[in-house]
Amino acid sequence: MKKRKFGLALSLVLAAGTILGACGNDEESASKGGESKKDNFTVGMVTDIGGVDDKSFNQSAWEGLQEFGKENGLQKGKEGFDYVQSKSDADYTTNLNTLVRNDFDLIYGIGYLLAEPMAKVADQRKDSNFAIVDSVVEKPNVASITFTEEQGSFLVGVIAAKTTKTNKIGFVGGVDGSLINKFEAGFIAGVKSVNPKADVKVQYAGSFGAADKGQAIASSMYSSGIDVIYHASGGTGNGVFAAAKELKKKDPNNNIWVIGVDRDQFEEGKVKAGDKEYNVTLTSMVKRVDIAVKDLADKSKNGEFPGGKVIEYGLDQNAVAIADHKENVSEAALKATEEWTEKIKSGEVKVPKTRDELKAMKF
Amino acid sequence: MSNKLKQYGQRSIKYLITSARNMLIPIFSVILGLLAGAGIMLVSGYDPISGYSAMLNGIFGDEYYLGETVRQITPYILAGLAVAFAFRTGLFNIGVEGQLIVGWLAAVWVGIEFDLPKFIHLPLAVLSGAAAGALWAFIPGLLKARFRVHEVIVTIMLNYTALHITNYLILNVLSDKQDKTENIAESASLRSVLFENWTDLSRMHWGIIIALACAIIMWFILEKTTTGFELKAVGFNHHASQYAGMSVNKNIVLSMVISGAFAGLAGAMEGLGTFGYAAIKGGFTGVGFDGIAVALLGGNAAIGIVLAAALFGGLKSGALNMPLEAGVPNEIVDIVIALIIFFVASSYFIRWILSRFSKKGVK
Numbered sequence: 246m247k248k249r250k251f252g253l254a255l256s257l258v259l260a261a262g263t264i265l266g267a268c269g270n271d272e273e274s275a276s277k278g279g280e281s282k283k284d285n286f287t288v289g290m291v292t293d294i295g296g297v298d299d300k301s302f303n304q305s306a307w308e309g310l311q312e313f314g315k316e317n318g319l320q321k322g323k324e325g326f327d328y329v330q331s332k333s334d335a336d337y338t339t340n341l342n343t344l345v346r347n348d349f350d351l352i353y354g355i356g357y358l359l360a361e362p363m364a365k366v367a368d369q370r371k372d373s374n375f376a377i378v379d380s381v382v383e384k385p386n387v388a389s390i391t392f393t394e395e396q397g398s399f400l401v402g403v404i405a406a407k408t409t410k411t412n413k414i415g416f417v418g419g420v421d422g423s424l425i426n427k428f429e430a431g432f433i434a435g436v437k438s439v440n441p442k443a444d445v446k447v448q449y450a451g452s453f454g455a456a457d458k459g460q461a462i463a464s465s466m467y468s469s470g471i472d473v474i475y476h477a478s479g480g481t482g483n484g485v486f487a488a489a490k491e492l493k494k495k496d497p498n499n500n501i502w503v504i505g506v507d508r509d510q511f512e513e514g515k516v517k518a519g520d521k522e523y524n525v526t527l528t529s530m531v532k533r534v535d536i537a538v539k540d541l542a543d544k545s546k547n548g549e550f551p552g553g554k555v556i557e558y559g560l561d562q563n564a565v566a567i568a569d570h571k572e573n574v575s576e577a578a579l580k581a582t583e584e585w586t587e588k589i590k591s592g593e594v595k596v597p598k599t600r601d602e603l604k605a606m607k608f
Numbered sequence: 609m610s611n612k613l614k615q616y617g618q619r620s621i622k623y624l625i626t627s628a629r630n631m632l633i634p635i636f637s638v639i640l641g642l643l644a645g646a647g648i649m650l651v652s653g654y655d656p657i658s659g660y661s662a663m664l665n666g667i668f669g670d671e672y673y674l675g676e677t678v679r680q681i682t683p684y685i686l687a688g689l690a691v692a693f694a695f696r697t698g699l700f701n702i703g704v705e706g707q708l709i710v711g712w713l714a715a716v717w718v719g720i721e722f723d724l725p726k727f728i729h730l731p732l733a734v735l736s737g738a739a740a741g742a743l744w745a746f747i748p749g750l751l752k753a754r755f756r757v758h759e760v761i762v763t764i765m766l767n768y769t770a771l772h773i774t775n776y777l778i779l780n781v782l783s784d785k786q787d788k789t790e791n792i793a794e795s796a797s798l799r800s801v802l803f804e805n806w807t808d809l810s811r812m813h814w815g816i817i818i819a820l821a822c823a824i825i826m827w828f829i830l831e832k833t834t835t836g837f838e839l840k841a842v843g844f845n846h847h848a849s850q851y852a853g854m855s856v857n858k859n860i861v862l863s864m865v866i867s868g869a870f871a872g873l874a875g876a877m878e879g880l881g882t883f884g885y886a887a888i889k890g891g892f893t894g895v896g897f898d899g900i901a902v903a904l905l906g907g908n909a910a911i912g913i914v915l916a917a918a919l920f921g922g923l924k925s926g927a928l929n930m931p932l933e934a935g936v937p938n939e940i941v942d943i944v945i946a947l948i949i950f951f952v953a954s955s956y957f958i959r960w961i962l963s964r965f966s967k968k969g970v971k
Contacts, residue, residue, distance in 0.1 A: 289932075294890075296938070329928070329932055330931065330938050332928075335893075338811060342672060342676075343666075343928065343929060343932060344932075346672065347932065369809045420785070422787075451779070
């Protein structure tokens with residue numbers, strides 16, 4: 246009995262030791278951090294709840310930061326570059342402040358969900374520099390990074406128009422709002438520029454996370470004769486892929502395609518029918534958040550932080566593009582995209598960003 | 609006579625020992641959890657001392673973090689009270705999450721729609737949050753009382769209903785297809801300039817006062833009023849209470865309504881204090897579910913819940929600091945936190961160990 250009690254006492258002492266030891270260590274490490282600071286240009290980013298392995302823009306942004314770190318010989322951590330992950334939307338403000346308190350020279354917020362918290366924190370911490378991806382925050386110490394998604398969407402629209410056999414094309418959007426409307430307008434303009442006879446049916450799922458709805462919409466689209474669907478709907482798009490793969494599995498001769506978004510979604514389109522491998526991903530509209538993040542970090546490091554400005558990344562910086570996997574795209578379509586890329590870059594063609602601008606083009 | 613006295617004396621000693629042990633169990637389980645967490649960090653190659661010191665830093669390392677921790681604790685206290693109150697009447701309210709969400713929306717709604725002087729507007733917004741939560745909890749209460757439908761099933765299902773109904777309302781009624789409402793009027797805000805100045809602009813708000821007041825209210829209702837006595841009696845034994853002339857059905861509904869009001873208040877704290885708006889949620893906030901653990905750890909008593917909420921809030925906000933300061937990855941942090949909660953929840957196991965230790969003392 247006594248032995249057991251002794252054991253209990255021992256573990257209690259150990260536990261207390263751990264906690265107290267932690268207290269003592271506290272100040273030491275804090276002061277150490279303070280001293281050795283400020284030789285490097287440090288960059289931090291706050292993810293949204295997706296985290297750095299979301300296979301989408303958070304991951305892409307983190308890859309950009311890692312690239313920046315590698316080029317400048319920085320280590321991951323407080324003295325170099327690092328990220329903080331948000332577990333709920335209550336964490337955005339805390340995480341932004343944590344990076345401010347650790348004296349990061351440039352602080353990224355990844356995704357439009359951080360726009361509101363960033364605007365507030367930027368007001369309170371006027372000495373820190375911030376950058377927001379995919380949204381606009383009008384503060385003197387915030388740089389806003391946006392992408393010309395309409396240009397990339399235009400190009401995949403050209404491919405869709407060159408690929409369709411039925412002249413019926415579908416667009417599945419996530420949430421109906423100005424961001425996804427950019428994709429929609431650019432895509433329709435691309436389709437109609439090449440093939441005025443083609444008809445584009447537009448439908449919104451109302452969510453970026455409703456794969457079931459995406460699947461239902463895509464199924465009904467395919468059964469109405471549509472053979473190419475472009476989705477700009479995040480996780481909802483998984484349902485679009487699922488619908489296409491199901492049809493392909495039933496009948497491999499089905500000529501149906503999905504166009505992916507944000508990153509190369511080639512892997513998502515793989516399907517096995519019988520013994521043969523097929524792929525329903527025609528191409529993807531790739532948004533290179535990494536390029537933008539790295540570019541802005543480079544600029545800031547050279548003392549050219551574009552505070553208060555909105556920087557658009559687009560075809561010129563290769564920040565929006567069609568995906569590298571081009572197996573399923575015909576020669577003619579590829580050639581057409583090259584032509585149109587030149588026309589957009591030279592300013593000969595102006596791609597619409599909104600439904601109103603699209604209407605004004607009178608296709 | 610002397611025999612009776614002796615018996616009485618023995619019983620009170622027994623009572624003292626059990627209540628001391630009841631206090632000991634949660635403390636012991638937290639320590640065990642911390643130790644197990646340290647073990648996990650050691651095994652996966654991270655320094656537990658720097659890990660825990662980073663956590664402590666994130667809890668009260670400086671005034672900012674202290675403020676954020678208090679902010680995090682606020683809804684936990686109320687969610688814990690909500691679960692515990694129902695539990696004392698023998699009801700298991702899993703629906704705190706849903707009641708919290710509707711309370712959040714209702715409070716924000718009143719905060720946006722009305723234009724009133726602060727001393728009317730703020731209480732009105734807070735109370736409407738409570739009322740909405742109470743109403744949401746009234747449904748399972750009524751179903752249980754009338755038809756003996758099990759409250760666990762109803763409340764779980766009502767969580768989803770609440771989530772999607774509020775999302776719909778935010779999208780279509782409170783905003784024009786935006787993913788969040790506009791900000792509440794200043795006159796309905798719980799924000800406090802005083803606290804912001806004290807805590808270097810953290811989001812700590814007046815809600816903590818409301819939460820603590822609610823803890824006192826719960827203690828008062830349960831321990832000092834006839835209603836409380838009836839509620840508890842129903843919790844101990846339905847049949848005996850009925851036999852004693854209490855209305856079991858009335859008490860079931862009443863208990864759920866009060867529980868729901870606490871939960872709705874927790875939502876109002878988030879809406880009026882932390883965020884200042886309501887946003888579309890992809891999933892649950894988790895606060896309501898954590899409330900179950902808070903109530904369990906706090907022994908379903910007001911003071912215990914305040915302490916347990918402090919622990920949970922501390923863990924949550926401290927954990928955010930661990931990846932950046934100590935290099936412990938998010939996943940490990942999640943495991944450590946989960947282990948602590950696991951040991952807390954397995955108090956039966958710890959009770960058993962403790963009873964082995966002190967078998968001789970009691971019997």
